[in-house]
Amino acid sequence: MLKKIKKHSCDEGGVSGEIIHGDNLLVLQDLSKKYRGAVKCVYIDPPYNNGEDYSHYMDNREHLEWLSIIELRLKLLRDLLADDGSIWISIDDGEVHYLKVAADKIFGRENFVTTVIWQQRTTRENRKAFSNNHEYILVYAKNFKRFAAVANKLPGTQEIIDRYKNPDNDPRGPWQSVSANVQAGHAVPSQFYEITSPSGRVHSPPNGRCWAYNKARMDKEIAENNVWFGKDGTGVPRIKKFLRDKVIKVTPETIWLAEECGTSKSAKKQLLKMFPDETVFDTPKPEELIRKVLSIATNPGDLVLDAFLGSGTTAAVAHKMNRRYIGIEAGDHIVDIVVRRLRYVIDGDADGITKVEGWRGGGGFEFLRYTAD
Ligand SMILES: C[S@@+](CC[C@H](N)C(=O)[O-])C[C@H]1O[C@@H](n2cnc3c(N)ncnc32)[C@H](O)[C@@H]1O
Structure with a gap:
């Protein structure tokens, strides 16, 4: 008792x-x-x-x-x-x-x-x-x-937060980039097109892959400065992901x-x-x-x-x-x-x-x- x-x-x-x-x-x-x-x-x-x-x-x-x-x-x-x-x-x-x-x-x-x-x-x-x-x-x-x-x-550690940088001084703050191309397994035809980078270089998705967005969406993301072509504007396009939009949690x-x-x-x-x-x-x-x-x-x-x-x-x-x-x-x-x-x-x-x-x-x-x- x-x-x-x-x-x-x-x-x-x-x-x-x-x-x-x-x-x-x-x-x-x-x-x-x-x-x-x-x-x-x-x-x-x-x-x-x-x-x-x-x-x-x-x-x-x-x-x-x-x-x-x-x-x-x-x-x-x-x-x-x-x-x-x-x-x-x-x-x-x-x-x-x-x-x-x-x-x-x-x-x-x-x-x-x-x-x-x-x-x-x-x-x-x-x-x-x-x-x-x-x-x-x-x-x-x-x-x-x-x-x-x-x-x-668990909440993200400082080490993870420090992986976000801001090489283009984006006013929205630090960001990380992720690939703009994805596996083509479930792709639709509108995901295959050419992207011309700011320096004039033309990029196509690698073999077996397609762009993550259709052309209209990609043009919008580029216009809104959400796509990164590297410091000199010639790199393979990558999508910017901002620290401010993330609740960083880790396994x-x-x-x-x-x-x-x-x-x-x-x-x-x-x-x-x-x-x-x-x-x-x-x-x-x-x-x-x-x-x-x-x-x-x-x-x-x-x-x-x-x-x-x-x-x-x-x-x-x-x-x-x-x-x-x-x-x-x-x-x-x-x-x-x-x-x-x-x-x-x-x-x-x-x-x-x-x-x-x-x-x-x-x-x-x-x-x-x-x-x-
Ligand atoms: C390793 S200590 C625990 C320490 C604890 N984690 C701490 O942070 O202080 C083990 C404890 O289990 C108690 N204990 C051992 N056998 C027990 C039992 N049969 N019933 C209840 N408590 C017991 C011991 O008295 C001892 O205080």
């Missing part, structure tokens, strides 16, 4: 999320009826089973025991996912391949989306045979086709670099700045990394779930991005760290993704505790 704990809740400004203290197996079983098919994105960052003894939790189970713990949770999480939802699982080299095989069985190989590689470290670890600088995020959809139809593209790539997504060290630094008096949480994820996950997998108002909440990164990011959220954590640091962190967020903290999201504070959350009766 889940019981609201008033003194740890902060719900005067409304409720954007639920923070739940308890073992995630029991909590997920409890949530299974209410939230079945309702969660748009699950992000989990379970203990990696790397033999460490962290200040807030142990990470050294026997391999098969670890695997069966994860499998049980994945099955429950799958049932909570919406039909167009997805699950993103952080993991490192030690268990990634075993986890992939187990997750394939639970979600179906046809629903495997990708493996993201996150550059979690930028410095070289010289004491080891190899300096391990990356982790993985395994991504599965509840239903691959449905997820692919709704997954968001996410699978290598996520530290300069965009932060590192384990930068995440720890953020926590240390927030809680200088607290034993630092050893394995937080950077807010920027989770922002990228939620930017692809969700839209404002969608429900996000993290069943291994740790220091509360997913809840903090979901809150700042106006997503609803559920966070589950077994450790007592849910009070000392997560609740305090979310109170900062509500007060409009200046850290993590605050600036890029234009976050100014507000909202609230409920704190619940799992009890057996």
Whole structure:
């Protein structure tokens, strides 16, 4: 049973999320009826089973025991996912391949989306045979086709925007050019003609191709300065596409670099700045990394779930991005760290993704505790 704990809740400004203290197996079983098919994105960052003894939790189970713990949770999480939802699982080299095989069985190989590689470290670890600088995020959809139809593209990077130039000082601003000829497969006769460039050079479409427009339209585009013949006016005609007419969105790539997504060290630094008096949480994820996950997998108002909440990164990011959220954590640091962190967020903290999201504070959350009766 889940019981609201008033003194740890902060719900005067409304409720954007639920923070739940308890073992995630029991909590997920409890949530299974209410939230079945309702969660748009699950992000989990379970203990990696790397033999460490962290200040807030142990990470050294026997391999098969670890695997069966994860499998049980994945099955429950799958049932909570919406039909167009997805699950993103952080993991490192030690268990990634075993986890992939187990997750394939639970979600179906046809629903495997990708493996993201996150550059979690930028410095070289010289004491080891190899300096391990990356982790993985395994991504599965509840239903691959449905997820692919709704997954968001990402805003264009500066590098993409910089590809637009303005060599002719066009008052409409920077542009890129694309070919003015297209495959002739479905061409009509009016797409085959000669174009005379400003320098007098005559161009015909190459073999097997035709012009993208008929002659009347092409003449209009040339008159409106929408066709580029190169600086000296002799080049093969190309069509100008203006930056101002574009909403630049790009397909996410699978290598996520530290300069965009932060590192384990930068995440720890953020926590240390927030809680200088607290034993630092050893394995937080950077807010920027989770922002990228939620930017692809969700839209404002969608429900996000993290069943291994740790220091509360997913809840903090979901809150700042106006997503609803559920966070589950077994450790007592849910009070000392997560609740305090979310109170900062509500007060409009200046850290993590605050600036890029234009976050100014507000909202609230409920704190619940799992009890057996
Ligand atoms: C790697 S940390 C997650 C870090 C988190 N992503 C962050 O940014 O802070 C894993 C967390 O899962 C919690 N955990 C482990 N087993 C759990 C269980 N059965 N139920 C709920 N939480 C659990 C641990 O206490 C730990 O805080």
